[in-house]
Amino acid sequence: MARTGRGGRLAEALRSQAGRGDLHAPACPSRGVLDHVTSRWGVLVLVSLLEGTHRFSALRRKVAGVSEKMLSQTLQALEHDGFVRREVHPVIPPRVDYSLTSLGREVAGHVEALTDWIEDSLPRILAAREEPKSRPAPAGRARA
């Protein structure tokens, strides 16, 4: 890494256009990519597509709870970042298939590792929630 000097946040962000990203720089485009990938529905879409190609409606069923609007929006963002491939079949009724690109499979792999860990570790996490913490009494009126 060539040094760019300290305090050059903007320069850092701009340089990252051609080189590596830096999530600690608020202006770096990698922040946007991270937001897409880790978004509420982005995570679930990526993991679902890892199992194979899906139609819009199949995806909607798989990612339970998502609205059409948000699914569409999420897919557009992921397609824009080059993670998702969208194939329109000019038939009646219309059919659109969504699948991961090779770039998408890479990122989805990391996302799945995270989600798998969470699903597996849920018992330990729920157990940890039971333990007493260092924030005992919120002081004052505890409830309205």
Add this chain to the structure above:
Amino acid sequence: MARTGRGGRLAEALRSQAGRGDLHAPACPSRGVLDHVTSRWGVLVLVSLLEGTHRFSALRRKVAGVSEKMLSQTLQALEHDGFVRREVHPVIPPRVDYSLTSLGREVAGHVEALTDWIEDSLPRILAAREEPKSRPAPAGRARA
């Protein structure tokens, strides 16, 4: 009552309290954990703490752009899930240290793998954004 039958989303969610989580079930607590971990600031806090113990203000500096309120809120959520340990030192001026628990180090490891990949792959992602997509003309007025 062993079996819950099909379509038992709620039953599924409840059962997961004792067993493995299921992110595809909207009511499963794992959804909440995922939201904490993948939240805007949660990701950056976890990765930062992976480098070692930090004081509140040090963390605030490291995670550039976060407000006191959001940092505090994020830390409380992560502490509640058992990922972050909060240690108050009864001295003047007050001093509070934040560090990862072993559970936290595990999840943070996965998060860091993801963020590292994004930072490294940013050039490829930005390049992919340049390519023509299957959504050529949005039809109608393209601009306001």
Add this chain to the structure above:
DNA sequence: CGGTATCCTCGCCGATACTG
């Protein structure tokens, strides 16, 4: 079937002020 456009609500989040 697979979207997009519009409306409207809700809660995220920043700014500010105050406390231990």
Add this chain to the structure above:
DNA sequence: CAGTATCGGCGAGGATACCG
């Protein structure tokens, strides 16, 4: 220094209606 309390905007996102 390390927070909590409160207010307010603004944008994410759900509901609905409609189009190719």
